[in-house]
Amino acid sequence: MASPCEVLIETGDKDLASRIGLRARDEALRIDRKFSRYRNDSLIQAINTSRGRPRRVDAETARLLDYGAALCKLSEGRFDLTSGVLRQAWSFDEGPIAAHPEKIPTLLERIGWQRVTWQPPMLTLPEGMEIDLGGIGKEYAVDLVADWAALQTDSPVLVNFGGDLRCTGRPPQGGAWRVGIESIDQAGEAARRIELKAGALATSGDAKRHIEIDGVRYGHIFDARTGWPARGAPRSITVAAPTCSQAGSYSTLAMLQGEGAEAFLKTESVQHWILR
Amino acid sequence: MQLKKPIGASLAAATCGLLGALPAAPAAAQDAKDWDIESSLLYYGEDNDRVKDVSLDVAIRRALDEDRSFSINLTVDSLTGATPNGAVPTNDVQVFTGASGGKGYIVEPGEVPLDPTFLDTRIAASANWQQGLGEASRWNVGVSVSDEYDYFHAGANARFEHDFNLRITTAYLGIAYGQDDIKPVGGAPIGLTPMVALMDNGGGADEEPGDNDGYRDGGTSLSKDVTDLLVGVTQILSRRSLLELSYSYGKSDGYLTEPYKLLSVVDPVTGIPVPGPDGAPFLYLYEKRPDQRTKQSVFAEWRHAFDRDSMAVNFRYMTDDWDVTSETAEVRYRWNINERSYLEPHLRYYTQTAAEFYRTVLFADERLPRFASADYRLADLDAYTVGAKYGHLTDHGEFTVRLEYYQQDSNPSPGSAVGELANHELILPMSAAILQFGYRFKF
Numbered sequence: 001m002a003s004p005c006e007v008l009i010e011t012g013d014k015d016l017a018s019r020i021g022l023r024a025r026d027e028a029l030r031i032d033r034k035f036s037r038y039r040n041d042s043l044i045q046a047i048n049t050s051r052g053r054p055r056r057v058d059a060e061t062a063r064l065l066d067y068g069a070a071l072c073k074l075s076e077g078r079f080d081l082t083s084g085v086l087r088q089a090w091s092f093d094e095g096p097i098a099a100h101p102e103k104i105p106t107l108l109e110r111i112g113w114q115r116v117t118w119q120p121p122m123l124t125l126p127e128g129m130e131i132d133l134g135g136i137g138k139e140y141a142v143d144l145v146a147d148w149a150a151l152q153t154d155s156p157v158l159v160n161f162g163g164d165l166r167c168t169g170r171p172p173q174g175g176a177w178r179v180g181i182e183s184i185d186q187a188g189e190a191a192r193r194i195e196l197k198a199g200a201l202a203t204s205g206d207a208k209r210h211i212e213i214d215g216v217r218y219g220h221i222f223d224a225r226t227g228w229p230a231r232g233a234p235r236s237i238t239v240a241a242p243t244c245s246q247a248g249s250y251s252t253l254a255m256l257q258g259e260g261a262e263a264f265l266k267t268e269s270v271q272h273w274i275l276r
Numbered sequence: 277m278q279l280k281k282p283i284g285a286s287l288a289a290a291t292c293g294l295l296g297a298l299p300a301a302p303a304a305a306q307d308a309k310d311w312d313i314e315s316s317l318l319y320y321g322e323d324n325d326r327v328k329d330v331s332l333d334v335a336i337r338r339a340l341d342e343d344r345s346f347s348i349n350l351t352v353d354s355l356t357g358a359t360p361n362g363a364v365p366t367n368d369v370q371v372f373t374g375a376s377g378g379k380g381y382i383v384e385p386g387e388v389p390l391d392p393t394f395l396d397t398r399i400a401a402s403a404n405w406q407q408g409l410g411e412a413s414r415w416n417v418g419v420s421v422s423d424e425y426d427y428f429h430a431g432a433n434a435r436f437e438h439d440f441n442l443r444i445t446t447a448y449l450g451i452a453y454g455q456d457d458i459k460p461v462g463g464a465p466i467g468l469t470p471m472v473a474l475m476d477n478g479g480g481a482d483e484e485p486g487d488n489d490g491y492r493d494g495g496t497s498l499s500k501d502v503t504d505l506l507v508g509v510t511q512i513l514s515r516r517s518l519l520e521l522s523y524s525y526g527k528s529d530g531y532l533t534e535p536y537k538l539l540s541v542v543d544p545v546t547g548i549p550v551p552g553p554d555g556a557p558f559l560y561l562y563e564k565r566p567d568q569r570t571k572q573s574v575f576a577e578w579r580h581a582f583d584r585d586s587m588a589v590n591f592r593y594m595t596d597d598w599d600v601t602s603e604t605a606e607v608r609y610r611w612n613i614n615e616r617s618y619l620e621p622h623l624r625y626y627t628q629t630a631a632e633f634y635r636t637v638l639f640a641d642e643r644l645p646r647f648a649s650a651d652y653r654l655a656d657l658d659a660y661t662v663g664a665k666y667g668h669l670t671d672h673g674e675f676t677v678r679l680e681y682y683q684q685d686s687n688p689s690p691g692s693a694v695g696e697l698a699n700h701e702l703i704l705p706m707s708a709a710i711l712q713f714g715y716r717f718k719f
Contacts, residue, residue, distance in 0.1 A: 012515050063293060063294050064294065066290070066293055066294070067290050067291070067293065067294040070286065070287070070289075070290035070293075071287075071290070073286075074283040074286055074287060074290075140294065140295075143294075143295050144295075147295060147296075147297075147299075150299075168299075176306075178308055178342070180341075180342075189341075190341060190342075192307065192308075193307070193308035193310070193341070194305050194306070194307060194308055195305065195306050195307070195308045195309070196303075196304070196305045197304035197305070198299075198301045198302070198303060198304040199299070199301065199302060199303025199304060199305065200303060201303075201305060240303040240305040241303050242298055242299050242301065242302055242303050243291055243295060243298060243299065245291050245294055245295065246287055246288065246291050247303075249287055249291075250287070253283070267282055268282050268283065268284055269282075269284070270284070271303065271305055273307075
């Protein structure tokens with residue numbers, strides 16, 4: 001998950017706490033291992049190196065692909081599971097620059113869910129294309145752990161994987177979980193504080209990974225149609241929704257709306273907090 | 277470019293496909309409420325037209341983050357009514373000069389003399405800053421001021437807390453310092469000198485103080501300073517129980533006398549006050565207390581949470597170098613009627629021994645003691661409070677009503693009821709009602 005993961009449980013039952021903690025750890029590791037594009041032994045890596053041959057996928061992967069396909073459609077192509085190759089054109093290590101903008105037109109030919117043949121359970125990925133579930137895997141893991149915890153106990157539980165989180169059970173003592181949205185200016189400081197009683201919060205945005213070209217700020221999520229991040233995107237978008245997957249999708253899709261992020265979330269009538 | 281239509285329903289359907297089901301409850305999130313406002317209106321009324329206090333209090337607390345907060349507290353009191361002036365009843369009419377040094381007042385035969393000129397408005401303000409110091413420590417510093425027409429207080433306080441044993445034990449250390457300026461109207465009387473019967477010579481506000489009438493110079497400002505130290509520990513005993521123990525030490529230095537309180541000087545056989553100077557019918561002396569007082573007290577409180585309700589029991593033992601020792605026992609039970617309402621009955625018992633220099637009367641044939649006071653609050657007394665608080669939580673805050681009854685009985689110093697005094701009640705028992713409305717909300 002490449003970020004700190006934690007589970008908070010308010011209970012006097014030590015066994016319960018350690019059961020939920022272990023389950024959270026196991027699920028986080030399992031999903032990371034299965035879907036990380038950074039691991040040679042991951043399923044995603046196997047798909048990405050299938051060289052255009054059809055590959056049968058398991059039911060869980062199928063559900064994630066379906067979900068990614070739905071997001072692609074709902075975002076009218078802005079979000080795409082195959083847009084990961086764009087990282088070859090962009091560098092966040094050498095400063096906020098488009099390292100190789102000349103590569104973008106070629107890379108765009110390797111992007112687009114419409115080029116993929118997805119007939120569950122068979123997936124055919126054209127050679128040179130890659131799938132990246134990183135945009136939805138973490139939120140999915142949070143939901144899995146939270147759903148499981150909700151079956152185990154009515155005690156207050158908060159599952160927090162790198163700032164994407166969901167709570168289950170009763171509200172904790174004090175009435176609500178207090179969640180800080182990290183400041184875009186000072187790492188580690190809370191810019192806003194939110195009281196969460198039920199549901200999930202997900203944040204899209206990274207203070208360290210914004211892009212500014214000729215005084216115009218770009219988000220860190222690439223629009224699969226252009227190969228560029230959305231123009232005028234906020235630096236941080238936090239959304240509340242019943243599940244972490246929904247909250248994460250809203251915040252990602254809002255980020256892809258760039259200047260229109262606020263208008264999009266307003267139309268969707270979802271609770272949100274934006275830092276620009 | 278905007279998407280054509282809202283995606284909520286489609287996204288929910290896709291999520292349902294991913295997770296199998298969606299939670300029944302919608303998300304519930306809101307901006308953290310950093311402001312906490314607590315306001316209350318209190319009425320305190322003693323029987324027999326004695327002291328009445330209407331007090332308005334507002335406490336504002338602002339959390340800056342998880343670690344830091346500041347608070348401001350403002351109080352306005354409006355006090356009216358009469359207080360016992362220390363003199364004892366007689367079979368004759370008694371005449372006194374007023375507390376204000378101005379208007380006098382007349383007390384009917386057999387009545388306990390009450391000074392009716394007691395009227396004051398008090399304004400108090402305090403500010404506190406609280407801050408975490410690492411994971412396990414916190415400190416808190418504050419300042420306070422209060423002002424009345426004849427009294428000004430300024431103080432500062434600091435407190436440090438540290439958690440041990442995975443926060444099972446918390447130790448704290450507090451210190452407070454206060455400086456009070458007392459400006460009795462018409463000047464502070466010299467202790468144990470006779471009150472001058474101003475009524476007889478037509479005196480009043482224009483009476484010149486400072487001659488041989490028992491007054492010091494009119495504008496004299498007297499002061500006292502009070503230092504308090506507190507050390508304590510709270511210990512979590514179990515998931516449901518908590519014990520708090522503390523020790524406090526307090527030292528007052530300076531003018532500790534009540535400038536408007538008197539003592540009757542009576543004949544040791546008849547119990548009738550002896551005549552005063554300059555043809556005054558009776559002799560009254562101004563009281564005088566030592567200019568230092570050191571108090572020590574220990575306090576223990578046990579708090580316990582039951583399945584639905586909770587209770588707290590505490591006990592305090594205090595002793596000082598004026599020979600006053602007191603014991604206080606208190607119990608509160610919080611009955612959580614439902615999710616939104618609770619009723620909290622409260623019972624408190626207080627008992628104290630008299631100060632070493634407490635005297636209901638002075639006798640004409642005795643040598644004048646170094647210190648003497650007939651203030652009933654320094655007498656041997658017992659008091660109890662019984663009452664209850666009702667609280668109701670609304671969507672926006674908490675509303676409370678508290679109603680309490682207070683009863684106090686003081687005993688005269690032994691051997692006071694000589695002669696005709698045996699026929700009088702020397703100290704009136706006092707009862708008071710307390711009604712308080714509170715509203716607390718956050719935003």
